[in-house]
Amino acid sequence: MSNLSPSEIEKLKNDLKQKGYKLTPQRRAIVDIIIKNEGNHLTTEEIYDLVKVECPEIGLATVYRTVQLLEEMRVICKLDLSDGCNRYELVRQDENHQHHHLICNSCGRVIEVQGDLLETLEHDIETKYDFEIKNHSVKFFGICNECKSSS
CATH class of the missing domain: 3.30.1490.190 (Ferric-uptake regulator, C-terminal dimerisarion domain)
Structure with a gap:
């Protein structure tokens, strides 16, 4: 399990700010869930189920919007594992291509x-x-x- 370093959190905050967004507690919780489950290739619904434990007030629409935003920012990438579900994983900065x-x-x-x-x-x-x-x-x-x- 990897965690975002303080510099990576700062970069994420700056990237969001440049796009007119903030790293809200809900967005931070979603990013944390994705990091904690690195390698599990979670669907948006699975991310929602896990983040709801930490943030019971969060809505599914917020998770969908945040996942879409994180994908646009290349923090995560969508995987098609041919099972009919969109799954996501962290983009590793040290990789030239998806593994x-x-x-x-x-x-x-x-x-x-x-x-x-x-x-x-x-x-x-x-x-x-x-x-x-x-x-x-x-x-x-x-x-x-x-x-x-x-x-």
């Missing part, structure tokens, strides 16, 4: 693949097609170790 995901067809578990596996392929595509790649998304579907063991 890859392994998705279990049996239990739905999502495992993050560390490291960019496609650097050489990306370079070859850029060279061959004279195409500047800005990002990519790769999902592998299969059966996780736990599901294989229980069958």
Whole structure:
């Protein structure tokens, strides 16, 4: 579990301020929930359920607006894990691209693949097609170790 450093909080405050927003307690609570659940790929509704424990007065519409705002500001990014839900994860400043995901067809578990596996392929595509790649998304579907063991 990672926490935002004081400088990252200050940057977030400044970014919000430039867009005419403030880092309200509700927005801060939503960001904290996303950070505490890093790697869980939460939906907006799941974020709402968790943040409601800390802020019982918060409304679902506030969570939706804040998630949309955080996505616009590139604090979080939307993931399509082919399950019909929009899920979100933190944008890591040290990553050039989104990382890859392994998705279990049996239990739905999502495992993050560390490291960019496609650097050489990306370079070859850029060279061959004279195409500047800005990002990519790769999902592998299969059966996780736990599901294989229980069958």
